[in-house]
Amino acid sequence: MNRQRRRQMAENYLVIWVDGNINMENEDCQNTLAQLRGVVNDVNPCTTAEQCIDKLQENSEETSFVISSGALGQHLVPEIHGMPKLDGIYIFCGNKQRHQEWAKDWPKIKGVHTTIKSICEKLAIAVKQCNQDQVTVSIIGVNEGGSSEDLNQLEPSFMYTQIFKEILLDMDHGQQAIKDLVTFCQEHYKGNKKELKIIDEFQRTYEPALAIWWYTRQCFTYKMLNRALRTLDGDIIIRMGFYLCDVHRQIEDLHSKQINKYHVDLKLTADDDQQLRRLTDRIAEEIGGSGWYRLGKLLLQIGQFDKAEELYTTLLEQASNDSDKAHLYHQLGMVKEKRGEYKEAISSYEKYLKIKRKTLPEDHPSLAATYNNIGLAYNNMGEYPKALEFYEKAHKIKEKALPPNHPDLAQSYNNIGSVYNDMGDYLKALEFYEKAHKIFEKALPPNHPDLAQSYNNIGSVYNDMGDYSKALEFYERALKIREKALPPNHPDLAQSYNNIGGVYNDMGDYSKALGYSKKDLEITKQALPPNHPDLATTYNWFGKIYRGMKDYPKALENFEKCLSIRQKALPENHPDKATTYSDIGDVHRLMGDYEKALSFHRKALNIQENVQC
Incomplete structure (x- = not known):
């Protein structure tokens, strides 16, 4: 999670205190805040209903409590009452009788109070109850015969x-x-x-x-x-x-x-x-290895890329031999790749290869993973011939070194398939994806994340071929596995929501498309840096959905957000930038601004003429 963009919480709960008269230079306000923080540390004072709503939306996954003045509460409560993670509302006022009448219509209001002490007492009880209701995470089995309903x-x-x-x-x-x-x-x-x-x-x-x-x-x-x-x-x-x-x-x-x-x-x-x-x-x-190295791999696995980078950078500064340095350059390359920083990823991988080539031949099995990762970075940059070159280099090494049903060989087939898919050769892509899938089915547990990626890949080909029912079938299989196998804020889950939303958009079911795309955005904004290409993809889908719904201003807003990220994150002539210019041009055409439409379509054409396929 990018801590520059999202405030880190160390506790389970968020309290928002909203009152138009809050002034933190006032001693009474300071005392009120101190008493509330005695119950829940994370207390956010707000002076308007809008600020309160924004805070709740920013922290939509956290259990929240709102303490509101009576005057603001009458307008605020109808706006926030339906928020699922809002646990309770406490009205804090000087005239209890005046506000009790309207407050009784809202079940989440836990009373009208004239003292902060009584609110703190009620809040402490609510927090204790929530602690008991929270799904606890397992550390060690005390009751060997126990079972979990959840x-x-x-x-x-x-x-x-x-x-x-x-x-x-x-x-x-x-x-x-x-x-x-x-x-x-x-x-x-x-x-x-x-x-x-x-x-x-x-x-x-x-x-x-x-x-x-x-x-x-x-x-x-x-x-x-x-x-x-x-x-x-x-x-x-x-x-x-x-x-x-x-x-x-x-x-x-x-x-x-x-x-x-x-x-x-x-x-x-x-x-x-x-x-x-x-x-x-x-x-x-x-997640092999030991100590800090193993911890770094786990952080990568669960999508905590910033923390993984911090750990690997520290270890690199302390590394005393070439073997450790090479390993850490490789891992930093993986972090950069996951964050969409593809040029930096290739640079790290090449530092790894420079060290390893001092003692190993070009076709040594331990270099295959790095060739593969360099291929992935080039593929994401839209440089398909380069991607294919490195993928095939890795594949030849693996074919010699591994048995025919090894999962690493399947990953190789997957990667080559992805390049053919991006190049529009769907039958060739499907051929490689299905080779990979047969190996994964034999070699992996039924809920393994790699099997989900395999279903996802096959779904993407059917989607590109216009076979939406088949695409949906495979995308939903991938989602089912990921929901079981990954943490709830993992970027791969966002990818699944994005893919399913995309199919519904292509089928013209815009309400379903919007629902899945919102789930995608919620995770992607938390899990990835603000200029990650995957975030651009999400905004791109919002643009397509709103265009389909004929809400052209919203479509334009989202396509422009997409373009802003792609201009920062991708090379000058990347095909995805051409697609976005074309989408923006199309919206301007639909809005009747033909001059602007022509300008953006020309930009798209300039890239398409320069792309090497």
Whole structure:
């Protein structure tokens, strides 16, 4: 997640206090804020209803509470009452009788209050109830025979938290880890005297034997760890890694002494689903290595690219031998590629190859993955002959070194198929995609993410061929796997929503197309940098949908957002830029502005004449 664009939350809840008379230089306002932060740290003062609505929409995935003045509340409540993650509204006013009459019509209003103390008491009860209702993420099995009613909801978090746990338990955590967490918490809880006092106590008195005691205290340790595990926030999990390990080991110790009545909410979901266990083991195996290197791979796997880059850059600065440096250049290349920075990715891969070629021949098996990744970067840049050159180089190496049903060979077929698909040779693309799919079906568990990508690839060919029912069939298979196998904010999920939305758009079902595209945008804005090409693709679909709905101003707005990103992220003559110029020209034509339409179509034509196919 790009923390430049999205405020990082360390707890589960957001409180918005909205009142036209808020003035933070006023002592009463300062006292009110301090009391609210004693219950929930993240309190956002707003002076208008519009500011409140914006805050709720920006944090639509977080459980929220609103405290509103009576005057603003009458206009605000009808606007926000239907928001699914809004848990409760508290009216704070000087005239209780005046506002009780209208307030009773809205079930989410939890009372009309004349003192902040009574609101804090009610809010504390609501937060406690929400904590109990939250789906907890598993750390260790206390009840071996237990089962989960929410297994489908827990699967992605279960898998990746389990792998996180295994990695963290395998690492050394010194005293510096405690100091780093304390510094982070002091910054996060700045101004919250109650919590800062507890953090100071933690710094002075914490020891591993007190880990569970600190968790059951339900202070910052409880709030932060619960949210980090629920949302799979890699940053917080890493910061609290030492503490998570201490809790785990203490529970294990208590369990070995058969003190089974000691209940802690950090309990492991039942491990008796064999299909899920198989998938977890497979992904854990793929995230090989040890210590920080393994952690970096996991961060890449779950889409936390900024954190992975930060980790790999630090390790590169500390690397003392060529072997470690080469590996880290390769991993940084993967990070850059995932973020849509293709030229930088190729540069990192070439640094890797420069080191490796000192000791290895051109066709050594360990170089195949890098040739493959360079091919992917060129493909994304629209340089198809270059992409094909590197993909085929990787494929020849793999054919010699691997058995015919190896998943890496399937990935090679996939990659070559993708170039043919982008070049418009759909039958050739389908031939390679189906070769890959046959291998994946034999070699992988049925819910493996690579199998989802295979379904997705086949769906894309059928979509480009205009066979929308077939495309939808394969796209929905891909989505079904990804919903089970990936965290809820993973970019690949956004890709699935985008693809399905695109098919519905092509079929003329614009309401369904819009619904899927909104899901796509919600994830993409959180998971990727603001100039990532995938975000441009999402805006492009919005433009097409609104054009189909004949809402031309909105179509133009989204196509222009798409163009703005593509101009920054893609090479000068990339085919996708030509497509966007053409789309903008088409909207201007539909709006009757033929001069502008002609100008944009000429820009598209200039690129198309220069593209090498």
